[in-house]
């Protein structure tokens with residue numbers, strides 16, 4: 001059952017994640033120092049000594065090649081030994097942390113969150129806390145055959161903050177913000193948010209994300225050192241280093257993050273279907289988020305960010321993906337002998353609203369004037 005997080009409940013702080021957080025920038029800085037140091041040393045070296053160095057390299061090329069090969073093999077073996085299969089989805093992934101280390105990371109995160117929001121927690125009797133606890137308990141009970149559900153002590157807290165956000169720590173501590181609760185129309189939509197966040201926990205996405213960052217940081221150390229060693233001056237090296245970071249971000253880190261989000265959406269839909277929630281509200285929720293976003297952009301309160309620059313899939317994409325997975329989720333509801341869904345499909349009013357906002361957006365673009373105040377998604381519910 002879901003417990004309540006008290007504002008003063010603190011857990012032992014463990015050192016390991018702190019060490020990791022420090023080692024990451026230090027290792028990058030060292031790679032720059034080593035590469036740049038080599039370039040400066042080489043540029044200052046007299047011509048005859050450069051020739052001695054080149055001859056030494058030519059004579060020992062096989063030894064160096066074997067050394068690099070051995071290091072590469074060791075790296076491959078390490079990587080291979082840490083590839084695991086994600087539960088319920090079967091996706092193969094690199095996981096650098098064991099259960100104990102994951103617990104250490106979780107406790108560290110918990111500590112940071114509690115210290116940040118301690119003064120803004122709603123009391124345990126508040127209707128919003130009650131609602132999150134009620135929905136969370138229903139999701140837990142319906143999915144209590146999953147070991148990841150019954151081996152955790154799940155807790156809930158609601159932070160009085162206008163942020164439209166909710167997250168669950170790997171320990172099972174759910175933190176919801178009042179800003180998010182205010183846009184959720186009913187328990188089914190609260191379930192949409194909670195089930196998605198719980199799925200991140202079940203699938204150990206925090207540990208996986210950290211593992212992936214750790215691996216990428218290790219892999220790019222060599223190209224970083226090479227850039228600073230080979231390019232003729234600091235300006236060129238700094239520009240190339242920046243470019244390398246952007247390429248890694250755009251082509252590896254961000255797509256990976258979006259994959260994890262989509263995976264949590266998929267599993268979340270299944271968790272809610274088993275708990276007999278109206279799964280169509282998942283799609284309606286993302287539709288509403290899309291409308292809210294569009295209205296903010298039209299009013300100039302938010303700038304357009306292309307999906308490939310985002311850590312999350314776009315709201316429209318998530319809505320479409322939910323619609324695609326809907327028949328499977330509705331079948332699962334029937335399989336679990338849930339009561340029939342209401343004839344009123346909650347997706348319909350949202351789709352009509354989306355259409356009207358899009359038409360208004362097109363007219364606004366033609367006239368070049370901002371959207372009038374009051375044209376918000378709240379009119380949909």
Ligand SMILES: [Zn+2]
Pocket residue numbers: 196197200261264
């Ligand atoms: Zn997420």
